[in-house]
Amino acid sequence: MPWMETISLFVLLAAGWFWFDSFQAREAGMRAARAACEAEDLLLLDDTVALGSLRPARDDEGRLRLRRVYHFEYSDTGDNRRDGQVTLLGSELLTLHLPQVQGPRWQQVSVKREDEQRQLPR
Numbered sequence: 001m002p003w004m005e006t007i008s009l010f011v012l013l014a015a016g017w018f019w020f021d022s023f024q025a026r027e028a029g030m031r032a033a034r035a036a037c038e039a040e041d042l043l044l045l046d047d048t049v050a051l052g053s054l055r056p057a058r059d060d061e062g063r064l065r066l067r068r069v070y071h072f073e074y075s076d077t078g079d080n081r082r083d084g085q086v087t088l089l090g091s092e093l094l095t096l097h098l099p100q101v102q103g104p105r106w107q108q109v110s111v112k113r114e115d116e117q118r119q120l121p122r
Contacts, residue, residue: 021066026051029070029086032093036084037074040098045073045081057089065090074098 057067
């Protein structure tokens with residue numbers, strides 16, 4: 001087999017492996033985001049994650065892996081969008097960042113006119 005065909009075949013196989021590995025990592029990121037949102041009683045919006053960054057990194061054993069950071073959006077009230085982040089090393093979950101709203105979810109505010117306040121018993 002000529003060397004150009006060999007290189008082309010190798011590139012095609014590498015691209016296929018990369019596509020399959022990326023698909024598996026994205027599925028792992030989606031599972032992690034869904035599980036975190038369900039555990040915190042949040043709504044995962046658009047039911048998907050989007051790749052934010054991709055770079056090589058080493059795992060605990062020194063092997064070279066692909067580190068992927070996925071971004072997703074969730075809602076705590078149903079009418080807002082908040083950003084979350086999932087970081088994977090290969091298909092292993094490294095971090096899941098899910099910032100929460102500080103304070104109570106629902107804050108009740110009552111406004112009364114001055115004449116109504118005077119009529120209230122003390």
